[in-house]
Amino acid sequence: MQAAPTLEEFRALANVATRYRHQMESVVEPLLQAALESPDKAHRDELPRNLEKLTAQLSEMTLDEARPALDWLENQPAWAMALQAAGFTTNNPDWRTARCEKFASKLIEQYDQTPERFMMYGHMESLIRITGEYLEYVSGVASALCNYLSNSRVRAAIEGPAHASKIKRLLQELEASIAEDWVNPAVLRRLKRLIQTSKAIDLIDEHGLVDQPSSRRKDQALRTRLFAEDIVRLHYERFRTPKKNAVFQLVSLPVIEQPLEMRTIERIIQHVRARRSEMAGKTVLF
Structure with missing residues (x-):
């Protein structure tokens, strides 16, 4: 029986979505921009196939960096049933082809309408989302498993309120300390603008530390x-x-x-x- 992954191995899996995003931004975004600006029509015609191939390679390469935890997870019957219940399916093996074709068609259409005002950011976000859906999910589950194994969520739940009270008390002491009547008024005004203790306390009161x-x-x-x-x-x-x-x-x-x-x-x-x-x-x- 395969041993359960270590906390560090789960952390590697929790980071795959971030690594995929970085790879997409550094490798795929320049390819998209070059295809849109190229006078050669063939570059645009090849864009869906190039996107399909490249996103598949980047996805696989990113997952390979976290293979111990991923292999263990994908061998668990509970994981397979969870994926099914979450709506993931392998019924359509051509899902990547269809998504890349639709994305490329919409990208080219919007670029041609207003090339001078075209912004790539929103389109990259869309491409990362539609091609990295599984990576985002497995990263999220692995992150939750890291919180479970490290007890970090338990510590936050048990110790959080007292820690928040301690921080508020220290902020109040800081505010009182810099308000002494012998402090240079000009310096005091600048300190209050920089430190903004009242806003920090309001933030903790409204949202909490966790x-x-x-x-x-x-x-x-x-x-x-x-x-x-x-x-x-x-x-x-x-x-x-x-x-x-x-x-x-x-x-x-x-x-x-x-x-x-x-x-x-x-x-x-x-x-x-x-x-x-x-x-x-x-x-x-x-």
Whole structure:
């Protein structure tokens, strides 16, 4: 039986989406710009095929850098069932061809309409999203597994409120210290503009140092509940829906010591949904 990956191996897998993005921006973006600006029509005609080939190579190369954790994950029945529940499918082997053809056609059309005002950034974001969907998802799951294995989410949930109070107290002490009547008034004004302690305290009060967890009850299942919460947030980010059946499969992975019942997952989803609604009405400061 294949041994479970180490924390460092999962961290390598958690970074594949970022590495893919960097590779796409450094390798593919110049290719797109050159094809659009080339007077040779053949360069544009070859663009879909070149994109398909290059994005496939970059994806495979990026995943190869995290092969130990990826191979282990892809050998787990729970992972296969989670992918199915999340909507990933291998029924269409030509998905990359179709997406690259559609992207290239739209790219060329928009460039030709207003070449002088054409901006590549939004198009690169679209290409990264449609060709790196799996990498983004596997990175997100691996990141949640890193949080689980390192206990970082547990520490944040348990120690976060006290740490936030400590930082606020230190900010208040700093503000009082620089406001002594013997401080040069011109220097004081500049310090207040630079430090802005009141804004920092307001930020902590409104958003907290970490997002409010669904649970702080310190029992054996706390790590798993926080892992499930990370996955629910990932699903809202990627799919705009919690996909509870996929969450249920992922908390059944062999590295998870305390699986959850579906009703617990549903309570976590309710918390995340309520928190998202609450945050939607607040000013985003970070």
